[in-house]
Amino acid sequence: MSHTAEIIAVGTELLLGNIANTNAQVISESLSTLGINVFWHTVVGDNPRRLKEALDIARRRADILITTGGLGPTYDDLTKQTICEAFGQKLILHRDILEDIRAFYEAALHVPMPENNTRQAELPEGCTVFDNPVGTAPGCAFQCGGVHVLMLPGPPHEMETMLRRHAEPYLRELSREVIVSRDIMTFGMGESSVDELLHERMAHMTNPTLATYAKPYEVRLRATAKAESAEAAEAMLAPVCQLVRDTLGDVVYGTDVSGLPEACMRLLLERGMTFATAESCTGGLVAEKITALPGASRVYRGGVVSYWTDVKSAVLGVPREILDTYGPVSEECARAMAEGVRNITGADLGVSVTGVAGPDADERGVPVGIVYIGLATPEGTFCRKMDSGRRRRDRIQGIATNHAYDVVRRYLTGLPV
Amino acid sequence: MSHTAEIIAVGTELLLGNIANTNAQVISESLSTLGINVFWHTVVGDNPRRLKEALDIARRRADILITTGGLGPTYDDLTKQTICEAFGQKLILHRDILEDIRAFYEAALHVPMPENNTRQAELPEGCTVFDNPVGTAPGCAFQCGGVHVLMLPGPPHEMETMLRRHAEPYLRELSREVIVSRDIMTFGMGESSVDELLHERMAHMTNPTLATYAKPYEVRLRATAKAESAEAAEAMLAPVCQLVRDTLGDVVYGTDVSGLPEACMRLLLERGMTFATAESCTGGLVAEKITALPGASRVYRGGVVSYWTDVKSAVLGVPREILDTYGPVSEECARAMAEGVRNITGADLGVSVTGVAGPDADERGVPVGIVYIGLATPEGTFCRKMDSGRRRRDRIQGIATNHAYDVVRRYLTGLPV
Numbered sequence: 006m007s008h009t010a011e012i013i014a015v016g017t018e019l020l021l022g023n024i025a026n027t028n029a030q031v032i033s034e035s036l037s038t039l040g041i042n043v044f045w046h047t048v049v050g051d052n053p054r055r056l057k058e059a060l061d062i063a064r065r066r067a068d069i070l071i072t073t074g075g076l077g078p079t080y081d082d083l084t085k086q087t088i089c090e091a092f093g094q095k096l097i098l099h100r101d102i103l104e105d106i107r108a109f110y111e112a113a114l115h116v117p118m119p120e121n122n123t124r125q126a127e128l129p130e131g132c133t134v135f136d137n138p139v140g141t142a143p144g145c146a147f148q149c150g151g152v153h154v155l156m157l158p159g160p161p162h163e164m165e166t167m168l169r170r171h172a173e174p175y176l177r178e179l180s181r182e183v184i185v186s187r188d189i190m191t192f193g194m195g196e197s198s199v200d201e202l203l204h205e206r207m208a209h210m211t212n213p214t215l216a217t218y219a220k221p222y223e224v225r226l227r228a229t230a231k232a233e234s235a236e237a238a239e240a241m242l243a244p245v246c247q248l249v250r251d252t253l254g255d256v257v258y259g260t261d262v263s264g265l266p267e268a269c270m271r272l273l274l275e276r277g278m279t280f281a282t283a284e285s286c287t288g289g290l291v292a293e294k295i296t297a298l299p300g301a302s303r304v305y306r307g308g309v310v311s312y313w314t315d316v317k318s319a320v321l322g323v324p325r326e327i328l329d330t331y332g333p334v335s336e337e338c339a340r341a342m343a344e345g346v347r348n349i350t351g352a353d354l355g356v357s358v359t360g361v362a363g364p365d366a367d368e369r370g371v372p373v374g375i376v377y378i379g380l381a382t383p384e385g386t387f388c389r390k391m392d393s394g395r396r397r398r399d400r401i402q403g404i405a406t407n408h409a410y411d412v413v414r415r416y417l418t419g420l421p422v
Numbered sequence: 423m424s425h426t427a428e429i430i431a432v433g434t435e436l437l438l439g440n441i442a443n444t445n446a447q448v449i450s451e452s453l454s455t456l457g458i459n460v461f462w463h464t465v466v467g468d469n470p471r472r473l474k475e476a477l478d479i480a481r482r483r484a485d486i487l488i489t490t491g492g493l494g495p496t497y498d499d500l501t502k503q504t505i506c507e508a509f510g511q512k513l514i515l516h517r518d519i520l521e522d523i524r525a526f527y528e529a530a531l532h533v534p535m536p537e538n539n540t541r542q543a544e545l546p547e548g549c550t551v552f553d554n555p556v557g558t559a560p561g562c563a564f565q566c567g568g569v570h571v572l573m574l575p576g577p578p579h580e581m582e583t584m585l586r587r588h589a590e591p592y593l594r595e596l597s598r599e600v601i602v603s604r605d606i607m608t609f610g611m612g613e614s615s616v617d618e619l620l621h622e623r624m625a626h627m628t629n630p631t632l633a634t635y636a637k638p639y640e641v642r643l644r645a646t647a648k649a650e651s652a653e654a655a656e657a658m659l660a661p662v663c664q665l666v667r668d669t670l671g672d673v674v675y676g677t678d679v680s681g682l683p684e685a686c687m688r689l690l691l692e693r694g695m696t697f698a699t700a701e702s703c704t705g706g707l708v709a710e711k712i713t714a715l716p717g718a719s720r721v722y723r724g725g726v727v728s729y730w731t732d733v734k735s736a737v738l739g740v741p742r743e744i745l746d747t748y749g750p751v752s753e754e755c756a757r758a759m760a761e762g763v764r765n766i767t768g769a770d771l772g773v774s775v776t777g778v779a780g781p782d783a784d785e786r787g788v789p790v791g792i793v794y795i796g797l798a799t800p801e802g803t804f805c806r807k808m809d810s811g812r813r814r815r816d817r818i819q820g821i822a823t824n825h826a827y828d829v830v831r832r833y834l835t836g837l838p839v
Binding site for chain 2 (some may be wrong): 014018019020021022023024025026027029030031032033034035036037043044045046047048049050052055058059062066162216218281282284286287288289290291292293295296297299301302305306307308309310311312313315316319320349350351363364397398399402
């Protein structure tokens with residue numbers, strides 16, 4: 006049976022533009038993986054009348070309603086009360102939940118539970134309780150007249166924890182089929198070119214399906230199969246993944262990996278190698294992307310942000326003649342920066358980025374968007390020049406960072422840099 | 423007259439969870455500043471039947487409908503057609519717009535305009551045209567039966583450009599009043615404490631209003647006044663800003679500034695000073711935050727990401743005895759790192775971060791969440807110890823980065839670090 010879901014986010018802060026509705030995105034992606042169609046997102050404020058209206062509209066057009074927000078202890082947290090009224094459910098105090106909340110306060114927050122938190126332990130009679138290991142508001146699910154209602158908390162961290170732990174297993178039970186996805190990651194080809202190369206094959210596929218998603222500066226392909234078992238689904242996915250690899254070639258850099266930095270981390274770990282960074286126009290972004298990953302210290306030694314030209318010579322040892330003759334944004338300087346950081350950190354690989362992120366051209370007239378990536382290795386030093394054109398500063402920095410990791414990835418897999 | 427708006431985002435990629443609905447956030451924030459209530463956000467896919475349903479619901483409960491997305495040239499971009507059908511408007515070809523699109527293709531994209539882009543030049547008869555200087559899809563606005571309908575493109579960059587340039591002036595015309603806001607930025611006090619201190623005053627205010635927004639790791643207060651002129655509104659805001667400063671004290675770090683890095687940049691520029699960074703657990707994030715700002719090179723010389731202990735000694739010159747005796751996560755090491763980076767870069771100030779971002783405690787058993795911030799200055803070296811508790815890695819890194827800038831900010835304004 007095919008299900009249709011609507012996601013209702015409750016919170017005035019969303020309507021004021023204080024935060025983006027990232028919860029709807031996270032839930033949508035999860036439901037898409039579970040094979041559940043999402044046709045609507047709705048956002049309402051902390052207002053029971055309008056929430057009631059949203060529920061009345063939603064239950065007519067969807068059979069799974071997922072709400073986020075409004076489960077807190079204060080007077081304006083009215084999701085549970087409003088849903089129970091709309092669906093004729095009785096709200097009752099769950100004593101065991103109350104004890105959990107009290108224990109959470111004492112153990113994690115080191116304060117006694119305020120009395121108004123008692124309201125958080127009130128849940129619909131006979132519901133499936135979703136406990137909240139990272140906060141105080143429990144969630145729940147119940148069925149009424151063929152409609153499943155799931156209530157999740159609003160804080161993204163709590164919502165996502167409860168989604169993975171409780172809501173996904175609950176929803177998976179509603180469907181007999183197993184759904185398995187593979188994310189095939191590419192860098193170096195635009196979404197329209199990827200589409201064009203795969204369009205004919207993709208258009209006729211119903212199971213497995215293959216969809217493209219443009220991530221910032223790269224393209225992710227998601228292959229999804231439905232089958233009676235995970236093994237059967239995986240067997241269906243293998244030829245699709247192979248087809249993508251055969252069609253797109255070496256722009257494919259990995260499967261089920263979060264991005265190029267993680268792909269590089271895996272390759273470096275396999276080879277027992279370390280790297281270091283020397284950055285100018287990316288200003289620390291290349292370093293930040295790898296150190297955001299747990300375990301980065303096994304492959305990443307450190308780096309230098311040589312923003313001023315003096316720092317390039319004093320810290321990285323870039324020769325004065327190179328800076329004077331070719332300027333800081335040049336192939337020669339990129340090479341010397343990569344070699345310099347490799348030297349001072351003792352890493353196996355040194356990767357460098359120097360370019361013009363804008364808003365203005367550099368002093369020598371190198372235009373915005375020109376970036377050189379250097380890579381110093383035991384076999385010699387390589388360089389890639391990229392021209393991203395006149396874009397916004399943060400975009401140039403983002404693209405250049407991906408290019409830096411792509412150079413590392415291609416070197417480590419024996420491809421031309 | 424008070425207006426009520428609904429934002430309808432059109433795009434299957436939103437329902438698949440491929441992207442978050444950041445357009446709704448940006449538009450909501452803008453409308454909030456204009457004094458227009460937003461009571462609903464709706465998201466529908468590229469499906470004319472469901473978009474029609476959304477429009478029918480929205481026009482009954484709001485008098486301003488703002489759509490984003492579905493203005494592209496391809497077969498699934500159906501927003502204009504569906505809206506015109508729903509509101510009985512005629513879609514006609516605007517020849518001057520067609521010439522604009524053709525010119526954009528040739529000048530910016532260096533290719534002739536594909537013929538299917540002709541559809542983008544079709545707009546409702548008699549509408550107000552919103553031209554698109556950064557893309558090909560023009561937007562528009564019309565009024566029908568007391569409801570204003572504004573269509574904006576989906577790509578966030580194009581949407582925001584058109585919002586500022588056309589939609590905001592159009593909406594401002596609907597109201598005679600001028601609305602002026604001031605963002606008062608604070609760091610170092612939780613949202614609930616800020617609320618508690620200001621609650622009594624805030625609760626009774628209607629014009630100007632004062633609202634708190636929890637940004638990641640800090641609290642922003644927005645004071646908003648409506649008046650007949652900008653001068654009158656500003657005069658009304660001055661005492662509110664003063665009240666906030668008097669009540670919250672030196673946790674207020676600035677007004678109308680994007681964050682602590684920009685506040686520090688302004689202070690350093692005023693004083694003609696430069697700084698440099700030495701980072702361990704933040705892995706380049708402190709450097710990245712300042713270099714993300716245009717003009718950072720006037721105050722930021724560069725930095726070192728000393729992820730491995732060897733890099734701390736070899737590049738920053740942290741004495742071996744300090745590393746052996748106190749360990750890399752210690753006040754002594756933070757001080758030496760700050761002094762080291764100040765030395766090698768020649769900056770006026772050196773700021774350092776060393777701590778445990780997790781997921782595991784460090785080798786010496788320093789627990790996750792402990793971070794030391796060092797600041798080397800011409801007057802000596804300072805250190806702040808922070809304990810963020812056991813949180814997610816990216817949160818600890820984010821909080822530590824803000825603490826680093828807060829230390830710089832407090833030093834530069836003569837406050838105790």
